[in-house]
Amino acid sequence: MKIIMLGAPGAGKGTQAKKIAAKYHVPHISTGDIFRANIKEGTELGKKAQEYMDQGLLVPDELVCDLVVDRIHKDDCENGFILDGFPRTIPQADALDGALAQNGEKIEYAIDVEVPDENIIKRMAGRRSCKDCGAIFHLVYNPPKKENCCDVCGGPLVLRDDDKEETVKKRLDVYHEQTAPLIDHYKKAGSLYEVDGTQDINVVFEEIESILEA
Numbered sequence: 001m002k003i004i005m006l007g008a009p010g011a012g013k014g015t016q017a018k019k020i021a022a023k024y025h026v027p028h029i030s031t032g033d034i035f036r037a038n039i040k041e042g043t044e045l046g047k048k049a050q051e052y053m054d055q056g057l058l059v060p061d062e063l064v065c066d067l068v069v070d071r072i073h074k075d076d077c078e079n080g081f082i083l084d085g086f087p088r089t090i091p092q093a094d095a096l097d098g099a100l101a102q103n104g105e106k107i108e109y110a111i112d113v114e115v116p117d118e119n120i121i122k123r124m125a126g127r128r129s130c131k132d133c134g135a136i137f138h139l140v141y142n143p144p145k146k147e148n149c150c151d152v153c154g155g156p157l158v159l160r161d162d163d164k165e166e167t168v169k170k171r172l173d174v175y176h177e178q179t180a181p182l183i184d185h186y187k188k189a190g191s192l193y194e195v196d197g198t199q200d201i202n203v204v205f206e207e208i209e210s211i212l213e214a
């Protein structure tokens with residue numbers, strides 16, 4: 001079960017990835033976690049990545065890809081894996097495809113969680129975060145018991161800069177320019193599956209289950 005998650009930031013793909021990982025016992029892998037692990041363990045790849053980061057440079061696609069491929073060949077990936085947040089661009093997807101092909105492997109499921117931009121902007125605008133403990137609420141979907149007050153610690157709730165309309169729109173623009181072309185890429189490869197991400201979280205997951213169990 002070799003899976004990558006596609007979909008705009010805020011579409012809920014991280015939530016679905018966690019649910020897939022829990023049900024099918026495959027690891028949920030993000031590039032951030034891989035970087036941290038390799039740097040902590042002082043691996044050769046980790047040292048190389050650290051050099052770029054120390055200079056404030058982006059880690060090149062080939063190196064990111066090497067790190068990802070190294071990770072997905074560990075024992076816990078025997079039954080598969082879910083990549084979340086990688087690949088993000090066509091060159092990264094090409095590099096990953098090439099590296100998998102060397103072992104006669106390929107991405108079997110590219111699951112695209114589809115949510116129109118307007119819905120994402122509305123969703124994010126309703127998010128409120130506790131200034132003190134970071135707990136997240138939503139004015140419509142998960143309102144706090146007392147207005148503007150954290151259920152967990154009583155702290156004040158704020159709209160984070162990350163959730164402001166302007167920031168969300170910028171992230172969506174980057175997504176459409178760099179990442180959305182992957183939808184076509186995996187469609188051509190015959191591994192694209194689209195789900196309607198505007199539905200209830202559990203209904204979205206049921207759709208994903210029927211894809212993975214077909």
Ligand SMILES: [Zn+2]
Binds near residue numbers: 130134153
């Ligand atoms: Zn709090």
